Amino acid sequence: MLSLHPQSLVTEINIPNGKLYLHHPVLEDSGCAYSVLQQGLAWRQDRIQVHGRQVNIPRLQAWYGEPHCRYTYSGLTMQPIPMPAPLMALKSIAEQITGSFFNAVLCNLYRDGQDSVGWHADNEPELGKNPVIASYSFGAERRFLIKPKKGKQPAQALKLCDNSLLVMGGEMQHHWNHQLPKTKQSVGPRINLTFRFIHPE
Numbered sequence: 001m002l003s004l005h006p007q008s009l010v011t012e013i014n015i016p017n018g019k020l021y022l023h024h025p026v027l028e029d030s031g032c033a034y035s036v037l038q039q040g041l042a043w044r045q046d047r048i049q050v051h052g053r054q055v056n057i058p059r060l061q062a063w064y065g066e067p068h069c070r071y072t073y074s075g076l077t078m079q080p081i082p083m084p085a086p087l088m089a090l091k092s093i094a095e096q097i098t099g100s101f102f103n104a105v106l107c108n109l110y111r112d113g114q115d116s117v118g119w120h121a122d123n124e125p126e127l128g129k130n131p132v133i134a135s136y137s138f139g140a141e142r143r144f145l146i147k148p149k150k151g152k153q154p155a156q157a158l159k160l161c162d163n164s165l166l167v168m169g170g171e172m173q174h175h176w177n178h179q180l181p182k183t184k185q186s187v188g189p190r191i192n193l194t195f196r197f198i199h200p201e
C-alpha cells in the first residue's frame with residue numbers, strides 16, 4: 001500500500017518565471033516502490049530519429065494513461081496502457097500534493113550513469129498552457145539540471161534522491177529547459193515517473 005508520508009517536507013526552489021517544489025520523503029513506506037515499478041511496468045527500448053537515423057534512446061520508457069492520452073515527441077508516438085494499481089496510487093498521492101489532476105504518466109528507467117535525458121521542456125501542445133508536472137524519483141540519486149531558455153545564465157543543479165517528488169508548474173515549461181545528464185560516477189538504476197494531464201484533442 002503506497003501512501004503519502006505524514007512528515008513529508010517541501011522545499012521551494014525559487015526561480016524566476018516558474019514554480020519548482022521538491023517534496024521529500026514523499027512515500028511513507030517507499031522500500032518496495034522501486035522493485036514493484038521495475039518488475040511491474042512494461043519497459044521498452046524506444047527508438048527515435050536523429051539526423052535521419054534511427055537510434056535507441058538512452059533509457060527505457062513506458063507510457064500509461066487514459067485511452068485518449070497519446071503522446072508524441074521527437075517523432076515518436078506512444079499509445080497509452082491503462083495504469084496498474086501502483087501507478088494509480090502514486091497518481092492519487094501526486095494529486096493530493098499538487099491539487100492538480102493527472103491522466104497519464106511517462107515512466108523512465110535509467111539503468112546506469114550512461115542513461116540520460118537531454119535538454120528539453122515539457123511543452124508539447126497536448127499538455128496545455130502552463131502544465132503541472134509531478135515527477136517522482138526512486139532508486140539512485142541523480143543530478144537534474146535546469147537552465148533558462150533565454151540568456152547566458154549557467155545551469156542550476158538539483159539532487160533528486162530516492163523517494164522524492166519534484167513538482168514543476170507555473171510558466172516553467174515556457175521559460176526553462178531541463179535535463180538529466182549522464183554521469184561517469186558509478187550509480188545504480190533509477191526510476192522516474194512524470195505524471196501529466198493530457199488534454200483531449
Ligand SMILES: O=C(O)CCC(=O)C(=O)O
Binds near residue numbers: 106117122160179180
Ligand atoms: O528523470 C527525470 O528526472 C527527468 C525526466 C524528464 O525530464 C521527462 O520525462 O520529461
